[in-house]
Amino acid sequence: MKTRGAVVVAPGRPYEVVDLVLDEPRAREVVVKMSASGICHSDDHLATGDLQVQTYPFCGGHEGSGVVVALGTDVTEVEVDDHVVFSFVPACGRCRWCAAGQQNLCDLGAHALSGCRPDDPSTWRVHTPDGRPVGQMSSIGTFSEHTVVNVASVIKVDRDLPLHVICxxxxxxxTGWGSSVNDARVEPGDTIIVMGLGGIGMNAVQGARHAGAGCVIGVDPVAMKRTLASDFGATHAVASMQEAGRLARSRTDGQGADKAVIAVGVLAGDHLAEALSTVRKGGTVVITSVAPMTDLGAPISLFQVAMLHQRIQGSIYGGCNPRRDIPRQVQMYRDGQLILDELVTKTYSLDDIGQGFADLRSGLNLRGVVTF
Ligand code: CXF
Ligand code: ZN
Incomplete structure (x- = not known):
């Protein structure tokens, strides 16, 4: 079928909305009419060239929701008309990682940046009208009016939920909630610093609150984000890591924060050095942000990290198991425990996606969302 989507044609080029052609769904594949797709900093990394991929053009978007409109063979998990949220890492349920409760590491996720079929890696499901393969970000490419994906990439949700929010x-x-709950392993009474209060950071704040943190210090240079942080559970919001470090020490007899989550838009080594300087001995720094592929490492003291017994924890998808955690988050949202509506600052049409990225770079949004 024919569709339209926002693609990057080469590293460092802005998104362009173009005509695309989708394959018929094969075995274990579903066609989804998109309802909404959040605009994440990782999508911007494709346009700046910080994140380079193996297939250009590349259709961005990895935070979506929609309605199933067609099924390939051997699909039993969803039916036509079902509402779904996409998982940016597929969860096949069969590989050793899924079996071990680490769906964020599912083997089918290995092809996220080539954008080919994860279960048949030399083939692509999307093409240009003249027949060139188009990569799908995270094997889903949700900046598209329709997409065709492996059923391992979708999670069925109830029809009454607002699709432009639950995307x-x-x-x-x-990613944010799990960074605090699973990867920082926040405990009751902890003092935690969340560096960056965008869509991911605000959810790290919510996760820290759910895990019982006593003091949640949000850090962001944008005043609007600091103001909103208390709605999500921050006890303090400050503009710099120096201030956050001082505050954490003042509340812990000079020891420092128990944990810090780095959730800035573009990660640099200095962020890790700053975060380490704010946490106590035995403390943890979680790296949730995505660094440019050309990053040059971090100016940290290995001596100090070892002597202070600090833990540096990498984090993909906040260590979540999407097939368990997304339904659980839906329930928390219904119960009023997880704040989602207030994360959506502004919606955009697909044709206005460029404005969405401009607003993201200006720090105007917690989340901008493309609605179809
Ligand atoms: C990213 C990580 C790189 C692939 C796309 C998703 N995570 C969060 O935005
Ligand atoms: Zn993302």
């Missing part, structure tokens, strides 16, 4: 469960909510 956020697919990346920023799980």
């Amino acid at each position: 956020l469960l697919g990346c920023c909510v799980s």
Whole structure:
């Protein structure tokens, strides 16, 4: 079928909305009419060239929701008309990682940046009208009016949920919430610093609150984000890591924060050095942000990290198991425990996606969402 989507044609080029052609769904594949797709900093990395991929053009978007409109063979998990949220890492349920409760590491996720079929890696499901393969970000490419994906990439949700809100469960909510709950392992009474209060950072704040943190210090240079942080559970919001470090020490007899989550838009080594300087001995720094592929490492003291017994924890998808955690987050949202509506600052049409990225770079949004 024919569709339209926002693609990057080469590293460092802005998104362009173009005509695309989708394959018929094969075995274990579903066609989804998109309802909404959040605009994440990782999508911007494709346009700046910080994140380079193996297939250009590349259709961005990895935080989506929609309605199933067609099925390939051997699909039993969903039916036509079902509402779904996409998982930016597929969860096949069969590989050793899924079996071990680490769906964020599912083997089918290995092809996220080539954008080919994860279960048949030399083939692509999307093409240009003249027949060139188009990569799908994270094997889903949700900046498209329709997409065809492996059923391992979708999670069925109830029809009454607002699709332009719950699309956020697919990346920023799980990634941020899980960074605090699973990867920082926040405990009751902890003092935690969350560096960056965008879509991911605000959810790290919510996760820290759910895990019982006593003091949640949000850090962001944008005043609007600091003001909103208390709605999500921050006890303090400051503009710099120096201030956050001082505050954490003042509340812990000079020891420092128990944990820090780095959730800035573009990660640099200095961020890790700053975060380490704010946490106590035995403390943890979680790296949730995506660094440019050309990053040059971090100016940290290995001596100090070892002597202070500090833990540096990498984090993909906040260590979540999307098939368990997305339905759980839906329930928390219904119960009023997980704040989602307020994360959506502004919606955009697909043709206005460029404005969405401009607003993201200006720090105007917690989340901008493309609605179809
Ligand atoms: C990203 C990580 C790189 C692939 C796309 C998703 N995570 C969060 O935005
Ligand atoms: Zn993302």
